[in-house]
Amino acid sequence: MSFATPWGLLGLLAVPLVVFVHLFRRHLRERPIAALFLWTEQRLVADAGRTRTRLLRTPSFWLECLAAATLGLWLGGPSLGGAVARHVVFVLDDSASMSSGATLASARDEVAKRANGLSSGDRVTVLRTGPHPEVLLGPKALPGEVASALTRWRPVQARHDPLPTLDLARELAAGPGEVVFCTDEEPPGDCKDLTVVALGQGAPNVAILTAQRGARSNGAGEELRLRLGGYSGAAGSQLTVRSGEQVLAQQAVELRDGFLDLAIELPDGTAAVQVQLAPDALAVDNEAWLLPAPARVVGVCDLLPAAQRPLLELDRVMLALRGFRREVDASRAQLVLSDKPGQLTAGQTEIVVAPAEGERDAWRGPFVLDRGHPWLAGLQLEGVVWLSSRRTLPGHVLAAVGNQALLSEEFLDAGRRLWVNLDPSAGNAPRSPDWPLLLANVLESCRAEVPGAEMPNVVLGNEARYRRSLLAGNGDTALQLEAPDGTRRPGHGLRTVGWLLEQPGLHRVLGSDDRELDRFAARFHDPSESDLRGLRTFVAPATRAPGGEGREGSLRDISLEQRVLGLLLLTFVVLDWWWLARRAR
Amino acid sequence: MASPDTQPETIAAEVAGIAGRYRLALGAQRFRGRMGGRRGHGVGSSMEFFDFRDYALGDDLRYIDWRSYARTEQLRIRLHQEEVAPYVDVLVDTSASLSATSGKERAARLLAAACLQWAKREGAMARLSALGGSELLAEQLVFDGPAGAPLPPVAPLRPGGVRILLTDGLWPEDPAPGLLRLMTGAARFFCLQLLDPWELEPTAEGAMTLVDCETGQRAEVQLDARAVAAYRGRLQRLLDELRLLVIGHGGDHAVVRADILASMCARDLLPAGVLEPA
Structure with a gap:
């Protein structure tokens, strides 16, 4: 407890308050007697003069003083030299390769295991890498909350630089904290102040590198142009093209030089098209949705x-x-x-x-x-x-x-x-x-001013933009984007509303009364993430503390002291109540 | 409204069950009163010889002492002792202190009723009066009088009778003048000092507000062992002074702890010589 914890000092003010109350505002049990003059010398209050009375050192008085003092100590957060509370900042690599194979499950287990190993007095922060660092949990949340944060972690982003997130983690962990970077490859830069847990494993993978939908070269009808890539020795896969329940094409593809370009004719009036490869190490690049170009009349x-x-x-x-x-x-x-x-x-x-x-x-x-x-x-x-x-x-x-x-x-x-x-x-x-x-x-x-989706087919990580009509009665005053998993996000903006797409698949733009106004198709595209050859598995403990050697401002685990004081406070209050109730009888 | 324990019927029932076992220890004093079984001050018609005198015209010939006439040839009359039922005045202190607790008030009512009952058994003309007040019935007792020294009742006290003073004796002033006026002319004077058990032996209960039931004055008191000891010392001095005053003027003094009537009789009144077994 110090002057830096004003609650403790304020709590100690309760002690003189209790004394003041006992001096000036006392309510004693009354007893009718026949001869008050026999008690003259034992009187506490003078018949005239000051209203302050002699302080009665009753058990209730002592119990209330002790309770007030205990309250002050409890608020002040005293420490008897208990263990230093840890602050662990978990940085989760949100690149798509983290979801390959069993990497994601292993990473979740690893983070959960490390969080479970912390005491209740320790604190955790969970960050997710990306173009902009995102805080999934915290700062300084309870270790028990990590599990719920991990369920929200679904890495699908393209390759990005994790350094901004790591710098943020270092700032958050300055002092007693430690940073655990959960990734699948060698981290960039100097990471000796971090504990790097890499859980990636190289595996063959076939990816849809390009998926476009456009007019045929002869100008009659539409065609689907695909470019497939194979990595780590992947030489073939099974390609399926669907539109709704209808299978438009299904064929085995063979990648001779690691790449294959395909053009598949689409029937007139084909709605959304789903291109799918056979399951392999990385699922996110096996699927692509393509919507027809909107007729912007x-x-x-x-x-x-x-x-x-x-x-x-x-x-x-x-x-x-x-x-x-x-x-x-x-x-x-x-x-x-x-x-x-x-x-x-x-x-x-x-x-x-x-x-x-x-x-x-x-x-x-x-x-x-x-x-x-x-x-x-x-x-x-x-x-x-x-x-x-x-x-x-x-x-x-x-x-x-x-x-x-x-x-x-x-x-x-x-x-x-x-x-x-x-x-x-x-x-x-x-x-x-x-x-x-x-x-x-x-x-x-x-x-460009025609209302509707500006670009119906969007790569993950890019913004899906919808242009509103700004006319009453069109039902596009309040817009929401419904992701493939059913989650909805409101849109903000005056003329154009944009959402950053984070899930592959079809997204629906909903207006008033949940009326569907348009759709976006989001697909993953990053050949560098589809190439799983560079993934590694290792654990590199930190060799120095993040943010320098300074340990000042470190937090101590005072939960035990606080529990003991809380128990004492409760005991004093109960005893005082019992004493007063007994006296009232 | 009286509590169930102080209802006249309840009081009467308890007195009827207990009072018959005892009677007032009046001793051999001479009393004044109506015809009865106790020695009076004058000549009466009892069997007990009192004196001789010369015969006067009109004397009852049955009382002529013929043996003396045979010896002296003078007519003399044998006189016999007068036997009376003494006057009994029960004087009750009706100050509010007698009702400081319900037990004390009930005990006061019991003793007052029992005294009247014992007086009746003596065939006496019993009278219940409030100190400084008028004659009243036992059922009319109301303990709401003011504090102050004891005063005689409005009706003059009958000389040569028995006077029973029922009080707690907790007078802040000197009670001697008033008590002497009450004792003057009495053939037998009993002072029953009725006190509540807590008044006799208070316990150390910590701080509390004491309220004087007569004056309404309040005082916050720390009831610890030292305070209780000091109080008991003062109370004992008060009791001793009253005892000396009463006994010194020929009366009997008994400290009665408020309780049921049987306990008060057996524990306090019988050993103090106020009562004797019937």
């Missing part, structure tokens, strides 16, 4: 006057564009065509072809273009005669001629706007090849 709302439409050649241009649909409700469209600026929502783009007014100029060039802007990609404007009004366009200029801006981009609080200073009644700009190219570029940029 852009909603286009045309609000241009009917007279302006033929002048802008819109019907002809729209015939050349793909991947859009006409939308009557402007609020639900990603692209809006109009002759005057309107109210936009987030993610919307508006093309405003303002009517000609005032004096106009016909320009033949030279045109100055912002070629770095995606909207102007490929535009040349050669041979184009552009008839424009003499006006100032808002936003920053994308295309200009002379001192006249022809195209400008205006960023709004919600959405953005393309101003087109064009009088289609004359000139040849709407009939030039650059006009549909400009609209196609804008349309493609709007495609």
Whole structure:
């Protein structure tokens, strides 16, 4: 107990408090008698004067003083020189190779065995390696809680540097702590201050290195392109491709040079595809899920006057564009065509072809273009005669001629706007090849704003991103991602919601009322983790304490002293209660 | 409301069962009273010879001493002792200290009722009076009087009678003047000093608040062995002073420990000479 433990000092204040109460606020048992004058000399309180009375040293008084003093000692955490409490920081390698063979089970047993060997006064912290260190348990949790933390440890991450996690472990274990790094290979860097427990074992393994789903080379239908890799002498496996309950392909594969490229045609309309290899040392790289590329159809709302439409050649241009649909409700469209600026929502783009007014100029060039802007990609404007009004366009200029801006981009609080200073009644700009190219570029940029999964097929460790509509009634106000094991995580973000995927398989994006909005397919991809040749098994005890030699601030196991004091405190309280109850009778 | 132990019926039943075994030890004193079986102060019609006197006209011829006439030829009358039933005044201290405990109050009621019963058995005219108060019945005893020195009752005490004072004798003032007034003119005076067992032998019970049942004064007292010893010393001095005062003026003094009537009679009153076997 010291001044660093103020609870102990505060607890000791209870002793003078007990004395004060006994001096000034005393309730004694009453007895009616016939002759008080015979007891005059034994009186404790003077008939007049101060209210303080002579201190009664009754058993109750002593018991209460002892209880108060014991309470103070108990709160102060006294030590009679008991054993130093240990603080063990377990660092679990979360790379996928840790789940190969029996490595994961052995590692769990090893950590559990070491935790069980600790006393109840010791403390443990469990960290998981990764791009960002993660605390699975603690800091300084009870050893008995390690088992539950180990059940949450399912290593599936790609290769990563464990040093940030080890540095964090060293900081947590500074002083009396020790660090146990549970891995399957030689740790990087100087790890003499750590106890390294490597439990890996090399084994043959076949992995799916690449799995892609795309259009066939002839443009008709889809095909599945796979690249398989074999390590440690693995020369073959059994490949199965399923879509739901339907087996699309099943064949034995032979890896001649350690690799094999395959292309499997998929029937039209095939939904999610599951590619599976025969079980081997590492399970996580034997399976891949692939979802079809989403049809991201852009909603286009045309609000241009009917007279302006033929002048802008819109019907002809729209015939050349793909991947859009006409939308009557402007609020639900990603692209809006109009002759005057309107109210936009987030993610919307508006093309405003303002009517000609005032004096106009016909320009033949030279045109100055912002070629770095995606909207102007490929535009040349050669041979184009552009008839424009003499006006100032808002936003920053994308295309200009002379001192006249022809195209400008205006960023709004919600959405953005393309101003087109064009009088289609004359000139040849709407009939030039650059006009549909400009609209196609804008349309493609709007495609990214279509609600839904941005990339349905995601590699483990990457972020799955879902774009919300931000429209009431679409049910995507609150999103959750349901992992293959049924666990759910809420999504955060305004327009785009992202989740870091940690489990292979199909994940569902759930909106309001658990309605499925979209799906993500997560698969493992890291050839260096699939190659199990470098795994080792050894135990390297620490040769020096982590964080230097300093042992100051070490914790002592005071549980025994605290238990004894707690028992004494309880005894004193019970005795005092018994004494008072007996006196009351 | 009286407790079941102090109900008049309960008291009467216990007195009826015990009082018949004893009677007041009145001795050979001469008393005043109505006709009875005890020696009176004057001439009466008992069998016991008292004196001679000359015959006077109108004297009963049956009492002429004929033998003396034969010797002296003078008519003389034989006089016989008067026999009376003495007046008995039971004086009860009705201060609240007599009801300090229920046992003490019950014992007081028992003794008061028993004294009346013993007086009746003597054929005496018994009267129960409160100190400083009026005559009352045993059932009307209420112990709520104030503290203070003993005072005679409102009704004058009858001279030549037996007076039994029932009190605890715990008067803070000097009781001698009041007691002497009570004893004056009595043929026999008994002072029964009734005390609760705890008052006689208090135990060391630690700290407690003592409440005077007469004045309501309170005092926090540490009841340890030293305090108890000091108290007992003071109490003993108080008892001795009262004893000396009573005995010194011809009375009898008995310290009675509050208990059931049988125990009080056998243990305290009989050895003290207040009672004798019937």
